[in-house]
Amino acid sequence: MKLSKFKFELPDELLAEYPAEHRDESRLMVLNRKEKTIEHKTFKDLINYFDEGDLFILNNTKVFPARMYGEKEKTGARIEVFLLRELNAESRLWDVLVDPARKIRIGNKLFFGEDESLVAEVIDNTTSRGRTLRFLYDGSYEEFRQKLQELGETPLPKYIQREVEESDAERYQTIYAKHEGAVAAPTAGMHFSKHLMKRLEIKGVDFAEVTLHVGLGTFSPVEVEDLSKHKMDSEKAIITKEASKNVNSAISKKKRVCAVGTTVMRAVESSVSSNGRLNEFDGWTNKFIFPPYDFSIANCMITNFHTPKSTLMMMVAAFAGYDFLMEAYEEAVKENYKFYSYGDAMLII
Structure with a gap:
């Protein structure tokens, strides 16, 4: 896989300067890998794709005013x-x-x-x-x-040109953030509202939490054409015994295991046992996932729309399939989806 394959035209006006008014009302593009279909929904419609016993893996890191x-x-x-x-x-x-x-x-x-x-x-x-x-x-x-x-002030990404506002301290953070240590938010999780999480719980959907303290390496540009030569910055990750037990139980029952964000995917793929189960972990990871790649833990994921040639986009291409993702991104630009940290979301099933 070459860097140049991840280039696409992204109009500046599609970079989200502000989040959606309500967390769970951002737009949601649903990609079905088996059927090769693309649907246009609202984030709270997510609940219709999950059933009792399915499980979301969340990253509970907390952004500090860096x-x-x-x-x-x-x-x-x-x-x-x-x-x-x-x-x-x-x-x-x-x-x-x-x-x-x-x-x-x-x-x-x-x-x-x-x-x-x-x-x-x-x-x-x-x-x-x-x-x-x-x-x-x-x-x-x-x-x-x-x-x-x-x-300190909320470390909004540099692409956001406006002044930091009071509301950013709350909105550039997930509602389940607990462990301070990130300098960038795990943005896929920012779409979850208390109301939506309650509705998912009532439906019998489970949650497991891991911690990956997002560093600025997430935004570091890739400067080599041959992706196998790119080195990721190390980030601190913690997967507890309880989290691994819950995840492995859902895998064994052949349920949907959904990684909420690229940070979760990187954390869980950094600690896989030889029989394809999740191990507990407390250490540093510099795992870089790009196509082709065999995923072991999650069988669906939620992610935002990423910028051209970013490591985040590469990981999502490995999960969705390169051609299918490029088709979805073309559709996202055409349909004016908002990209990046405060942007819209994608569910890949």
Whole structure:
């Protein structure tokens, strides 16, 4: 599979700047792989495709406000700092991206907040990810984390050109988010409303939760034509014993097992036993799925519409079938479906 096979014309106006007014009222394109049919529905119609004993696998990671703005000492230049991951809680060391990067060198200090109560010092700029900062703060660790919450803003993807609004803190997050650690949302799950989940539960549909803390690597462009040479960033994943038991039970009963999003699919495919069952897992995964690929756990998936040449689109092509997916994307552009993080959804059965 070559990178150039995932190119298609995506008009700018189809990139969703805002989510649908109600979570479960975004549009839903339903792809039936066996019948090769495409249906146009609303997300809440999802319930009609699932029965008692079917199971959804959800990613319960929680997005933290990872984007901060600081001022460089002496010059006062405004610097964007994007928190990627905590390296050491005790030393308050973080992996970050800085923008503009050319202005930041080892030893530089950055000041945050109107009262400049939070200071960071650049201690390394050789990491592949950007910079390492040490935060200097007088309070306890809990107070420090609280300060990051106060000063940070919701890390909407860069393609969204508007200012971050108050509602984004809630909408750029699933309703079942629990474990903080993602810098990007598992967007397929954002279409689920409390009402829809209740209706699914009443119908006897089950849920299993896994955690995959989405990193910025999700958005990293693929820069090699031969896909087998692309390396994914590692992301932290946790699959509990209980989750694996529930998933394996549904597989054994030949029920629908639906991965809600590419992040779930990557997590579960990173921990498969030799007999095609889900193992518990606590570690890092850099699994890159592209066609052709044999999936072991989920037999259906929910996903958003992805941008050209993205690793997310490649995974979905592996699941739906390359030709069928390209046909569906052509239809999505023609029918003005909204793409990307705040966009519409696709159910592949």
